[in-house]
Amino acid sequence: MQQMLSGDGSTSGGQIILTGRAEKPGLRVDLHTHVLPRVWPDLQQRYGYGGFIRLDHVDSCTARMMEDDHFFRLVEHNLWDADRRIEECDQAGVSVQALSTVPVMFSYWAKPEDALDLSRLLNDDISSKVVAYPKRFLGLGTIPMQDAKLAIGELERCVKELGMAGVEVGTHVNDWNLDAVELEDIFAAAEDLGAAMFIHPWDMMGSDRMPKYWLPWLVGMPAETSMAMCSMIFGGVFERHPNLRVCFAHGGGSFPGTIGRIEHGFKVRPDLCAVDNAVNPRDYLGRFYVDSLVLDPNVLTSLIELMGEDCVALGSDYPFPLGEIPAGKAIDDAGDLSPSVKKKIFETNPLAFLGVNPSQFE
Amino acid sequence: MQQMLSGDGSTSGGQIILTGRAEKPGLRVDLHTHVLPRVWPDLQQRYGYGGFIRLDHVDSCTARMMEDDHFFRLVEHNLWDADRRIEECDQAGVSVQALSTVPVMFSYWAKPEDALDLSRLLNDDISSKVVAYPKRFLGLGTIPMQDAKLAIGELERCVKELGMAGVEVGTHVNDWNLDAVELEDIFAAAEDLGAAMFIHPWDMMGSDRMPKYWLPWLVGMPAETSMAMCSMIFGGVFERHPNLRVCFAHGGGSFPGTIGRIEHGFKVRPDLCAVDNAVNPRDYLGRFYVDSLVLDPNVLTSLIELMGEDCVALGSDYPFPLGEIPAGKAIDDAGDLSPSVKKKIFETNPLAFLGVNPSQFE
Numbered sequence: 001m002q003q004m005l006s007g008d009g010s011t012s013g014g015q016i017i018l019t020g021r022a023e024k025p026g027l028r029v030d031l032h033t034h035v036l037p038r039v040w041p042d043l044q045q046r047y048g049y050g051g052f053i054r055l056d057h058v059d060s061c062t063a064r065m066m067e068d069d070h071f072f073r074l075v076e077h078n079l080w081d082a083d084r085r086i087e088e089c090d091q092a093g094v095s096v097q098a099l100s101t102v103p104v105m106f107s108y109w110a111k112p113e114d115a116l117d118l119s120r121l122l123n124d125d126i127s128s129k130v131v132a133y134p135k136r137f138l139g140l141g142t143i144p145m146q147d148a149k150l151a152i153g154e155l156e157r158c159v160k161e162l163g164m165a166g167v168e169v170g171t172h173v174n175d176w177n178l179d180a181v182e183l184e185d186i187f188a189a190a191e192d193l194g195a196a197m198f199i200h201p202w203d204m205m206g207s208d209r210m211p212k213y214w215l216p217w218l219v220g221m222p223a224e225t226s227m228a229m230c231s232m233i234f235g236g237v238f239e240r241h242p243n244l245r246v247c248f249a250h251g252g253g254s255f256p257g258t259i260g261r262i263e264h265g266f267k268v269r270p271d272l273c274a275v276d277n278a279v280n281p282r283d284y285l286g287r288f289y290v291d292s293l294v295l296d297p298n299v300l301t302s303l304i305e306l307m308g309e310d311c312v313a314l315g316s317d318y319p320f321p322l323g324e325i326p327a328g329k330a331i332d333d334a335g336d337l338s339p340s341v342k343k344k345i346f347e348t349n350p351l352a353f354l355g356v357n358p359s360q361f362e
Numbered sequence: 363m364q365q366m367l368s369g370d371g372s373t374s375g376g377q378i379i380l381t382g383r384a385e386k387p388g389l390r391v392d393l394h395t396h397v398l399p400r401v402w403p404d405l406q407q408r409y410g411y412g413g414f415i416r417l418d419h420v421d422s423c424t425a426r427m428m429e430d431d432h433f434f435r436l437v438e439h440n441l442w443d444a445d446r447r448i449e450e451c452d453q454a455g456v457s458v459q460a461l462s463t464v465p466v467m468f469s470y471w472a473k474p475e476d477a478l479d480l481s482r483l484l485n486d487d488i489s490s491k492v493v494a495y496p497k498r499f500l501g502l503g504t505i506p507m508q509d510a511k512l513a514i515g516e517l518e519r520c521v522k523e524l525g526m527a528g529v530e531v532g533t534h535v536n537d538w539n540l541d542a543v544e545l546e547d548i549f550a551a552a553e554d555l556g557a558a559m560f561i562h563p564w565d566m567m568g569s570d571r572m573p574k575y576w577l578p579w580l581v582g583m584p585a586e587t588s589m590a591m592c593s594m595i596f597g598g599v600f601e602r603h604p605n606l607r608v609c610f611a612h613g614g615g616s617f618p619g620t621i622g623r624i625e626h627g628f629k630v631r632p633d634l635c636a637v638d639n640a641v642n643p644r645d646y647l648g649r650f651y652v653d654s655l656v657l658d659p660n661v662l663t664s665l666i667e668l669m670g671e672d673c674v675a676l677g678s679d680y681p682f683p684l685g686e687i688p689a690g691k692a693i694d695d696a697g698d699l700s701p702s703v704k705k706k707i708f709e710t711n712p713l714a715f716l717g718v719n720p721s722q723f724e
Contacts, residue, residue, distance in 0.1 A: 177572070223568065254615075321630035
C-alpha cells in the first residue's frame with residue numbers, strides 16, 4: 001500500500017510524506033460532450049424559413065431529431081436532462097463535463113440575426129445547466145460565425161455574462177475555411193477574452209458522395225478536422241494569435257496519421273502551402289490540444305507521442321453512440337501510459353485548455 | 363566483416379555458412395510510380411469534347427500538364443523517359459518500378475468508348491517501356507471503369523496480351539463508390555485473372571471547399587482512400603472475392619489513423635454500417651496491402667503494427683514531389699524495423715501483391 005502511494009507522495013528518510021493531491025483521486029474532465037435544450041421554439045415559424053433542427057419527443061426518455069421533415073437521429077434524455085447526465089457521469093466516474101451544442105445546431109447557413117437568436121437560446125440553456133450543477137458542468141457556447149460582429153458580441157456575453165469557458169466552433173463556416181480573413185476578428189476576440197475554442201466537424205465534405213455506411217461520420221468528419229487544422233496552420237492563425245487556446249475534436253481527425261504527408265507537402269510545394277505562413281506545420285504540434293477520442297489504445301499512444309503528453313485531453317462525444325463509453329476507456333486500456341500521463345489527459349490538460357482551475361470543482 | 367554477414371547467413375560450429383540470399387542484396391520493388399507517354403494525340407480533337415489532359419513540352423526535359431487551357435502541373439522527363447527513370451532508379455537503389463498512369467488520365471467521366479481508346483493508348487505506352495526494360499519495369503494498366511464490359515476486356519488485354527501485373531483503379535468511379543454493384547464483375551474478373559489492383563485517390567472530395575494550401579492533395583486524397591477502403595470492406599467486396607489482391611496508396615490514407623472510429627461506428631450503428639456485410643472492419647486488416655508512402659518513420663511503424671508486416675509494401679509516388687525521394691527513405695530511417703521486416707516491405711510484399719516471382723528480375 002505504501003508502495004502504491006509513492007507515485008503520488010514522496011519518501012524522505014523512510015517516512016512517507018503525502019501531498020494534498022495524494023489524498024484524493026484526480027478529476028475526470030470531459031471536454032467534448034453535447035447537449036440540447038429539452039424544448040425550443042418552432043424555428044421555421046420563428047424565422048420564416050426551414051432547414052433547422054427540431055426535437056419530436058416520443059416519450060419522456062426519447063426524441064427524434066428532425067431536420068424539417070427529414071429524420072436525423074434518435075436521441076435519449078441524457079442529451080437534454082441534466083439530472084440524467086449527472087447520474088451517468090457518476091456511473092462513469094466523470095467529474096466534470098464541458099457542455100456544447102450539437103453541431104447541426106450551428107446554423108452558420110442561416111441569416112446572421114437568426115443564428116444569433118438561436119445561439120442565445122442554446123447558450124442560455126447550457127448556462128442554466130451549469131448554474132444548476134456548477135461543480136459538474138462547464139459551458140462552451142455557440143456563436144454565429146457567419147457574422148464576426150454578432151459572433152464577437154455573443155462570445156463576450158458567453159464569457160463575461162454567462163461565465164462560460166469558451167465556445168465550440170465548426171470546422172468551416174459555409175464557404176470559409178478557418179484561415180478566412182472574415183474570421184480573424186473572432187480569433188482575436190477569443191484570444192483577448194481567454195476563451196477556449198473547441199473545433200468540431202460539421203457539414204462534412206463528400207457527404208453527397210457517401211450515401212452508405214455512415215461514411216460522412218467515419219471518413220468525412222476526420223477529413224473536416226484535418227482541413228480545419230491545416231487551414232489554421234497554413235493560414236497563420238496560430239502565428240497571429242499565440243495565446244489562443246484551441247482544441248480539435250476526435251483526436252485531430254485524420255491530421256495526426258497524415259502528418260508526414262502534410263509536412264512533406266509544405267516542404268516540396270511552398271508555392272502552394274506556404275503562401276500565408278512560412279512555418280513548418282510540425283512546429284505547431286504542442287501549440288494546440290486534441291481530444292482523446294480515437295477509440296483505440298494504440299492510436300491513442302501514437303497520438304500522445306506525436307502531440308505531446310500536455311496536448312491530449314479527455315473528450316468522449318457523450319452522449320452519442322460514436323463516442324466513448326465510459327469516457328476515457330482507451331486511456332484506461334492503454335497499458336503503457338504512466339499514471340502521471342493519464343492524470344494529465346484526464347484532468348490537467350482539459351482544465352488547461354478550458355482555462356479553469358481544479359479548485360473550482362472542490 | 364564475418365560478423366556483418368551473420369545477419370544473412372548462419373553460424374554452425376564456428377563456421378559461417380552463407381545462404382544464397384546473403385550473396386546478393388534484396389530487391390527494392392516500388393509498386394507506386396506514375397508514367398505517361400511522351401506524346402499522345404489531341405484528345406479533344408480525337409473525341410470531340412474537352413476535359414482531357416495534354417502535355418505541352420517546354421523543352422526536352424520539361425512539360426506543362428494542361429487540362430484544356432488550365433495549367434495543372436509542371437512535370438519533368440522522368441515522367442515519360444524510360445532511360446531517365448532507369449538512371450534515377452540506379453541512383454536511388456530501386457530495382458524495379460511498377461508503372462501506372464497518372465490518375466488524372468483515368469477519364470472515367472468520358473464516354474466509355476473514348477476512355478477505352480485512351481486506356482489502350484496509355485497501356486500500350488506502359489507496355490513498350492516494360493518491353494524495353496523487362497528486368498526493371500512492371501506494368502499496371504488503366505481500364506474504363508465506367509463500363510464493366512469494356513473495362514474487363516481491357517483488363518484481359520493488359521494481363522494476357524501485354525503481360526501486365528494488374529491495373530490501377532481510382533478510389534471512386536464518378537457517382538459509384540467501390541461497393542457499387544456495377545463494378546462487381548470487374549473485381550470478379552481481376553480475381554479470376556490473378557490481376558493486382560492498385561487503388562489510387564483521384565477527383566478528391568471537398569476540392570471545391572479547399573482552394574488553398576494544396577489541401578485536396580493533403581486532406582482530400584487521404585479521405586478518398588479511406589472512403590475506398592471502407593466502401594470495399596462494408597460493401598463486402600473482400601468477402602465475395604477472397605483471392606482479389608488489392609493495395610491502397612499512401613499507406614491507406616486516413617484509414618489506419620481512424621481505425622478505432624471506423625470499427626466503433628460498425629459496432630454501435632450496424633443498422634448503418636453492416637447493412638451489406640456483417641464482418642468487423644478490423645478483421646480485414648491483413649487481407650489487403652497498403653503502400654509505405656506515409657513520409658514519417660513513426661507513422662510507418664504504427665502502420666506496420668496495425669496492418670501487419672506482410673501487408674505494407676514499398677511505394678514512392680515517383681516522380682512527383684509529394685512522393686518519397688529516395689523511395690523507401692522512411693523505411694530506412696525507421697530504426698526499430700528489423701532487416702527481415704525491411705526486406706518484406708522492399709521486396710517480398712510488393713512482389714506478392716504484384717504476383718511476380720523475384721527470379722523474373724535476375
